[in-house]
Amino acid sequence: MKVSIFSNNGPSSQKVATALKDGLTAAQVTLDSLDPDIVVTVGGDGTLLSAFHHYNDRLDKIRFVGIHTGHLGFYTDWRDYEVRELIKSLVNDNGQSVSYPLLTIQVEYADGTHPDQALALNESTIKKVSGTMVADVYIKGEFFESFRGDGLCISTPTGSTAYNKSVGGAVLNPQFNAVQMAEIASINNLVFRTLGSPLIIPADEWIRIEPTNAADNVLMCDQLSIEGRPIKAISYRIARQRIAFAEYRHTHFWQRVEASFIGREQP
Structure with missing residues (x-):
């Protein structure tokens, strides 16, 4: 060994x-x-x-x-x-060993450059540098909602106890092979409306987020960040890989x- x-x-x-x-x-x-x-x-x-x-x-x-x-x-x-x-x-x-689910992330750029892929153990967040972030959210390829607010947090079950929990997400046991999306300070009034609560999707579904403005967004993947590049869309789903602990x-x-x-x- x-x-x-x-x-x-x-x-x-x-x-x-x-x-x-x-x-x-x-x-x-x-x-x-x-x-x-x-x-x-x-x-x-x-x-x-x-x-x-x-x-x-x-x-x-x-x-x-x-x-x-x-x-x-x-x-x-x-x-x-x-x-x-x-x-x-x-x-x-x-x-x-015992293993936990991971989050796979694919980032598409508006300038046509090659997409990036990453893995997250805890979560990924998408926020706007300043002002309100506006983005369309799709689940399994179908339009779900138009989001307005500070940002969105997509987490793994183990990551549900991290930033996800601080923004009002549910704590999810990692025996569930699922992805959770929690809103960060969403705007809900007579004009704009989102679900307003966390949602959990199974392993055979995925989330796609398309910011209305491709510029001035910050994408975090655990401790890593992508900023200064025009983001066209981010797709999230449960990864094929898992992390194993002795x-x-x-x-x-x-x-x-x-x-x-x-x-x-x-x-």
Whole structure:
């Protein structure tokens, strides 16, 4: 088995990464950042998102494990003081895993340049740089609504707990292979009308968004952004690929939600 250690630059994360490297070397586990079987991220959810995009061309070959060195992470199951326990799990690995859906994004440009494709673990948002964004929304190729407002957020089930939740979207269990769209400050009055609530579509359907004005839009894909290019349309659907986590003690989804947002003291 080959392991890659993917850490942020914080001093606490670097300390943990060094201890993990030394421990894995002593246990005769091969360290390989180019062709790993398992990627161990050290930091938080942002670090894991960076690792996901770094290795997104190898998702069918690798599994992820997250160590958090700060506040509780949604994707990180291990604490910074549990390096020895994690090394034991890696040494005794038997290939167990749990996988989550991803979002595939295709961007068409009004200037006719080649479309871009991307994957998102959490979400993608489309907003206008300034003023109101106006866009037509299509579901499975059929016109659904004309949107006016600050923007739209399209998320995966695991990403439903991120920006989607902050704009009023539903929290969706990743056992559902579905895409969610939530409106960001939509305008609803006697003249303009949208659904006004989140919608969830299954894996065999897709969402297409066509901004009325191709210029001055900002498209986000997790932490990555596309701006300064005239966007003709963006299409979203559940990806063929999935992200896999090594299931040594992978925390149940609703336990993650409770720990991250409610945090009740255990009796």
